[in-house]
Amino acid sequence: MTQTKNDALPISVRNVTKTYGKVFALNDVSLEIKSGEFLTLLGPSGSGKTTLLMVLAGFTRPDCGSLKFGAHEMIRTAPHLRDVGMVFQNYALFPHMSVAGNVGYPLRLRNVPKAERAERIERALETVQLGGYGARSIDQLSGGQRQRVALARSIVFEPRILLMDEPLSALDKKLRDRMQIELRHLHDKLGMTTVYVTHDQREALTMSDRIAVVNHGRIMQLATPQALYESPANRFVADFIGDSSFLPVERHAGTVAHAGQTLMLAHPIPETAELLLMIRPERIRLLRDTPPPHINCFKVCVTELVYQGDSFLLYGKTGQGAEIAMRGAVRDGTVSALPKLGDWVTLGLDPADTVLIDGTGV
Amino acid sequence: MVETNADGLRRDEKLERLALFGLASPALLLVLVIMVIPVGWLFYVSFIGADGHFSFENYERMITQKSYARIFAKTFQVSLLTTGLCILIGYPLAYFMAGLPRHIANLCLITVLLPFWTSLLVRTYAWLVLLQKKGLVNSWAISLGLWDEPIKIVHNMTGTLIGMVHIMLPFLILPVYSAMRAIDRDYLKAASNLGAPPARAFWTVFFPLSTPGLFAGALMVFVLCLGFFVTPAVLGGGRVILVSMKIVSNIELFVNWGAASALGVMLLALTVGILWLASRFLRLEQMTGGGH
Numbered sequence: 001m002t003q004t005k006n007d008a009l010p011i012s013v014r015n016v017t018k019t020y021g022k023v024f025a026l027n028d029v030s031l032e033i034k035s036g037e038f039l040t041l042l043g044p045s046g047s048g049k050t051t052l053l054m055v056l057a058g059f060t061r062p063d064c065g066s067l068k069f070g071a072h073e074m075i076r077t078a079p080h081l082r083d084v085g086m087v088f089q090n091y092a093l094f095p096h097m098s099v100a101g102n103v104g105y106p107l108r109l110r111n112v113p114k115a116e117r118a119e120r121i122e123r124a125l126e127t128v129q130l131g132g133y134g135a136r137s138i139d140q141l142s143g144g145q146r147q148r149v150a151l152a153r154s155i156v157f158e159p160r161i162l163l164m165d166e167p168l169s170a171l172d173k174k175l176r177d178r179m180q181i182e183l184r185h186l187h188d189k190l191g192m193t194t195v196y197v198t199h200d201q202r203e204a205l206t207m208s209d210r211i212a213v214v215n216h217g218r219i220m221q222l223a224t225p226q227a228l229y230e231s232p233a234n235r236f237v238a239d240f241i242g243d244s245s246f247l248p249v250e251r252h253a254g255t256v257a258h259a260g261q262t263l264m265l266a267h268p269i270p271e272t273a274e275l276l277l278m279i280r281p282e283r284i285r286l287l288r289d290t291p292p293p294h295i296n297c298f299k300v301c302v303t304e305l306v307y308q309g310d311s312f313l314l315y316g317k318t319g320q321g322a323e324i325a326m327r328g329a330v331r332d333g334t335v336s337a338l339p340k341l342g343d344w345v346t347l348g349l350d351p352a353d354t355v356l357i358d359g360t361g362v
Numbered sequence: 363m364v365e366t367n368a369d370g371l372r373r374d375e376k377l378e379r380l381a382l383f384g385l386a387s388p389a390l391l392l393v394l395v396i397m398v399i400p401v402g403w404l405f406y407v408s409f410i411g412a413d414g415h416f417s418f419e420n421y422e423r424m425i426t427q428k429s430y431a432r433i434f435a436k437t438f439q440v441s442l443l444t445t446g447l448c449i450l451i452g453y454p455l456a457y458f459m460a461g462l463p464r465h466i467a468n469l470c471l472i473t474v475l476l477p478f479w480t481s482l483l484v485r486t487y488a489w490l491v492l493l494q495k496k497g498l499v500n501s502w503a504i505s506l507g508l509w510d511e512p513i514k515i516v517h518n519m520t521g522t523l524i525g526m527v528h529i530m531l532p533f534l535i536l537p538v539y540s541a542m543r544a545i546d547r548d549y550l551k552a553a554s555n556l557g558a559p560p561a562r563a564f565w566t567v568f569f570p571l572s573t574p575g576l577f578a579g580a581l582m583v584f585v586l587c588l589g590f591f592v593t594p595a596v597l598g599g600g601r602v603i604l605v606s607m608k609i610v611s612n613i614e615l616f617v618n619w620g621a622a623s624a625l626g627v628m629l630l631a632l633t634v635g636i637l638w639l640a641s642r643f644l645r646l647e648q649m650t651g652g653g654h
Binding site (some may be wrong): 057058059078079080081082083084085086088090092093094095096105106109110153154157 | 546548549551552553554555556557558559560562563566567570571
């Protein structure tokens with residue numbers, strides 16, 4: 001027996017609602033998670049993402065709705081019968097057991113014979129690169145090692161679904177970056193359906209097959225990282241994923257203009273009541289010479305200039321008072337040639353990067 | 363200049379330490395006066411025979427006379443039973459309280475502590491009134507048809523245990539409750555998620571994590587019981603003779619201070635011995651990962 005891909009299970013969430021008093025923690029949420037998929041629930045704190053994860057694990061009882069793992073209805077199944085692995089935010093490693101005791105705990109509950117248990121514990125620990133750590137006690141481990149033990153414990157019984165509740169939030173940045181890649185590799189190797197909760201958009205973009213952006217107990221958008229970044233469904237998603245500036249626009253029979261200037265567009269105009277122009281700071285350029293044709297130009301007065309080592313950030317204000325942020329690469333000579341505060345400069349945006357989004361406030 | 367500063371800093375450090383000692387000195391003095399001197403005196407008196415000279419007769423008597431062994435055995439039996447009953451009643455109650463929202467749990471804690479505000483003697487005599495032949499318990503039980511004749515539930519072991527458990531319960535509940543409060547509920551969630559049914563999760567995760575509090579509470583109750591006098595004296599009705607009562611009778615009836623002191627020293631030695639054993643046991647528990 002080797003720890004390789006086992007049959008993953010698809011998860012189907014239908015019309016799940018959970019209220020606390022008058023507050024909707026989950027408001028009629030429906031979500032189809034494909035088998036073997038790495039799906040991230042991304043949202044600010046209090047958005048309902050953790051509540052949804054707890055519904056999947058069975059620790060929160062929703063008011064109504066349906067939850068299926070594969071073909072089986074699970075909404076009323078007790079947590080200990082769901083057979084899903086879970087990594088808790090604080091790891092919840094049992095302090096009175098050794099590393100091997102923790103990792104072997106789910107196997108002991110499943111009456112796995114002692115010899116096989118020892119073998120599987122060691123293999124799970126090797127999977128998370130902690131081979132030989134079995135005899136250590138939990139308080140001898142560093143934060144990163146605890147995180148790995150928690151992971152080993154949640155995969156050792158080969159669940160077909162793995163849930164993770166902000167598992168990297170307690171680690172420092174360098175370790176977090178490495179663990180993101182490692183977790184993703186592990187998922188690809190083990191192949192279980194993974195639901196990952198985080199409030200860190202970069203983490204979500206790095207690891208996920210698809211991301212569900214959650215706010216106010218609803219799913220705002222469910223899409224691949226690229227689709228989410230390139231064409232966010234609304235202002236909340238655009239704001240939450242990456243940085244962006246938003247400019248008001250007016251619609252005139254098939255064309256769209258900002259401050260009287262008609263915009264050149266490469267994408268169809270969304271059919272929504274309100275429109276906003278979204279500008280990603282790294283997609284807009286500082287134009288030093290005469291602007292090339294077929295590019296949208298914005299004249300701004302520089303209000304702030306921040307040098308950040310690998311790049312610089314320029315904040316500018318248009319004549320109409322709209323603010324635009326722009327990020328530029330720092331190459332030799334750029335630093336000395338940077339504009340000064342108060343200078344008027346021209347910023348250029350390709351039609352392909354000129355993205356119109358639904359401006360309805362959420 | 364640098365040298366002078368170093369000297370000054372060292373002097374400040376010394377002054378600070380002196381000030382700390384000064385703050386602690388009243389308490390140290392008190393301990394000396396009410397603890398060290400009396401216990402030393404007790405020790406000294408226990409080696410004075412009836413004729414007023416140094417002798418081991420007080421200790422010899424304890425070893426040779428069977429009745430003393432019986433009294434010590436009874437004392438330990440009552441203490442163990444009281445501790446056991448306190449665990450049986452107190453642990454589930456503490457578990458229940460630990461699961462409540464904090465403000466309601468605090469209310470429960472106040473009701474647990476309420477008896478402390480009444481005198482020990484008053485509470486003991488209240489039990490006597492409740493439990494006697496024509497007392498409330500018997501008359502209610504008979505009118506409810508639970509039993510026909512008044513039964514003897516006081517002036518014996520039963521009455522003693524009822525009274526002692528009532529008095530001792532808070533000493534068990536408080537440390538157990540605070541240990542349980544400190545247990546992160548995520549441990550139970552994790553156990554459940556890994557496949558443990560509720561009872562299994564309790565015994566494999568919650569209970570082991572609550573044992574430090576349980577040991578502390580049980581030890582406190584047990585040690586307090588060993589020297590308990592008022593309640594067993596009143597509710598035992600002379601049928602349950604404990605070491606503390608023997609000490610009193612040695613002084614009041616026989617005016618034998620030496621014998622009484624020797625009993626006190628013996629009880630103290632046994633208590634210290636038990637505490638030492640328990641602390642070793644607890645440390646062992648921590649080494650095997652039982653502690654927090």
